[in-house]
Amino acid sequence: MHEVYGIDLGDPRLMRSRSWRWLRVRVLGLLSADSRLARHLAPPPETPAR
Structure with a gap:
């Protein structure tokens, strides 16, 4: 959440x-x-092994 929105989910009040x-x-x-x-x-998707 923080990486994209800058929101700290560890803040209980928020x-x-x-x-x-x-x-x-x-x-x-x-x-x-x-x-x-x-x-x-x-x-x-995985690429096939050669």
Whole structure:
């Protein structure tokens, strides 16, 4: 989250003040951006060995 949005999820006050929809929108955004989360959940296809 911090890498793309600059948001510190370790801040309890911030997280309590945000809705689940807010978090969902950010997570879905990470899945569509070039992020570690997107690369982990949808790694690039393997190239065949030669």
